[in-house]
Structures are given as structure tokens and as C-alpha cells.
Amino acid sequence: MSAPVLMIGGLDSSGGAGVLRDCAVANAFGVTARVAVTAVTAQSDHAVSAVHLVSPDTVRAQIAIAGQVGAVKIGMLGTAGTVRAVADTLPPAPCVLDPVLMSSSGHMLLDEAGTEALLDCLLPKTDLLTPNLPELSALARHFGLAPKEHEACVARLLQRGCGAVLVKGGHAGGTESVDRLYRPGLPVVPFTAPRTNSTLRGTGCRLASAIAAHLSKGARLVSAIETGKAHVHEALSSTSPP
Numbered sequence: 001m002s003a004p005v006l007m008i009g010g011l012d013s014s015g016g017a018g019v020l021r022d023c024a025v026a027n028a029f030g031v032t033a034r035v036a037v038t039a040v041t042a043q044s045d046h047a048v049s050a051v052h053l054v055s056p057d058t059v060r061a062q063i064a065i066a067g068q069v070g071a072v073k074i075g076m077l078g079t080a081g082t083v084r085a086v087a088d089t090l091p092p093a094p095c096v097l098d099p100v101l102m103s104s105s106g107h108m109l110l111d112e113a114g115t116e117a118l119l120d121c122l123l124p125k126t127d128l129l130t131p132n133l134p135e136l137s138a139l140a141r142h143f144g145l146a147p148k149e150h151e152a153c154v155a156r157l158l159q160r161g162c163g164a165v166l167v168k169g170g171h172a173g174g175t176e177s178v179d180r181l182y183r184p185g186l187p188v189v190p191f192t193a194p195r196t197n198s199t200l201r202g203t204g205c206r207l208a209s210a211i212a213a214h215l216s217k218g219a220r221l222v223s224a225i226e227t228g229k230a231h232v233h234e235a236l237s238s239t240s241p242p
């Protein structure tokens with residue numbers, strides 16, 4: 001029996017993304033989930049109509065009462081106060097951080113001060129950061145880099161103490177979707193899947209929570225990513241194109 005995985009993030013009322021999606025993924029892999037909800041959102045696939053932020057103290061309390069876990073997955077955080085609350089109370093377990101900055105419908109899910117706090121307080125406690133290309137460009141701007149200076153941005157993220165960065169290539173063109181794993185002093189490892197024509201909300205949540213669920217089962221990082229990537233590809237393949 002594997003240790004539970006702790007999912008920290010927002011509740012998406014549509015169930016497409018956020019902690020409801022994270023728990024469904026953990027469940028699919030036979031791993032128990034604990035949850036710390038940072039925000040309650042009202043969403044459809046096309047819009048976010050309301051966001052109620054949970055207080056940092058309540059987020060702290062949810063993390064504290066979760067007890068011992070085998071891994072942590074972090075998604076939407078909302079504000080700098082919540083980022084700091086999470087950084088202060090993070091349990092000692094491998095931590096996968098999906099830097100959720102905006103919903104695919106265009107609603108900001110972490111403010112500017114929150115992004116600064118994430119880079120300052122949470123990044124050094126992160127074992128794996130999973131930005132997509134728009135998120136990496138947004139983080140590059142925080143380092144004073146041009147949005148396309150992806151390699152330089154990854155180098156800065158690793159310098160700040162993040163254990164590894166998985167850059168998700170889903171937003172790039174091409175017939176394949178290639179994610180690349182960067183670790184200090186090691187060769188870059190690519191993870192490739194055929195591109196599908198379908199679109200699906202919460203693919204970032206699915207990948208990060210599948211990786212965390214497998215880390216919780218004791219898998220090594222590369223194997224956890226391989227399984228997570230296959231899981232997302234399977235979900236995309238079973239969705240009809242728009």
C-alpha cells in the first residue's frame with residue numbers, strides 16, 4: 001500500500017482541472033489523495049465566473065492535518081499569502097509544482113506578487129517544476145529575460161534550488177508533443193507522444209498529479225514522468241476532436 005499523495009490547489013467546479021481532477025488521477029492509479037483547497041472557483045470549459053480564495057490559515061491547517069504523505073502536488077495558489085503558507089507547512093516528501101498562472105479560458109489564477117513569492121519561497125522546496133511554454137515565458141519575464149529565452153530561464157530556475165524542470169512542449173507545433181526534463185549536471189531527457197487533434201482541460205493537472213501519485217508509490221522521477229505522459233496521451237486520445 002503506497003503512502004497518500006497530498007494535492008494542494010484550487011477547486012474547479014466543472015471538475016475539468018484542479019483538485020477534483022487531481023484526486024480522480026490519484027484514484028485511477030490506486031493512490032489515496034489528501035487535499036488542501038486554496039480557492040473555490042466557479043468555472044465552465046469556457047470561463048471562470050467566480051473565485052473565492054481560502055485563507056492562508058485554513059490552507060495551513062489542511063496541510064498540517066493531512067499528516068505524513070508520500071508526495072505532494074501543487075497547482076493553483078492564487079496569492080503570495082497562500083504561496084508562503086504552503087512553503088511554510090510543506091511536508092517532507094517529493095514535491096511536484098505545476099506553476100498554474102492562468103486558466104486556458106484566460107483568467108489569472110496567480111497574481112504577480114504570488115509569482116514572485118513562488119520563485120522566492122516555493123521553488124527551492126520543489127523537486128519538479130512542470131511549466132508549459134506560456135508559463136515558462138511568463139517566468140522568464142520575472143527574471144528580466146525575453147519570453148523566448150527558455151533555456152536561460154530553466155537555468156535560473158535550477159539555480160534557485162528547484163530540483164528539476166519539465167518543460168511541456170504541448171503549445172509548440174509539430175506532429176509530436178515533446179516534454180523535456182532538465183536536471184543540474186545531467187543530459188536533457190525528452191518524453192515524446194504523438195500529437196492528437198483533441199483539446200482537453202486540465203492536462204497540466206493530470207500530468208503533475210500522475211507524476212506525484214507515482215512518486216508516492218516509490219517510482220523514480222523519469223519513470224513517473226513516462227507513466228504520467230502516457231496517461232495524458234491516453235486521455236487526449238479518448239477525447240473527440242472539437
Ligand code: PLP
Nearest residue numbers: 010017018076100103104201202
Ligand atoms: N482552475 C483550477 C482550479 C486549476 O487548478 C487549473 C489548473 O491547474 C486550471 C483552472 C487551469 O486548467 P485549464 O488550463 O485546463 O483551464
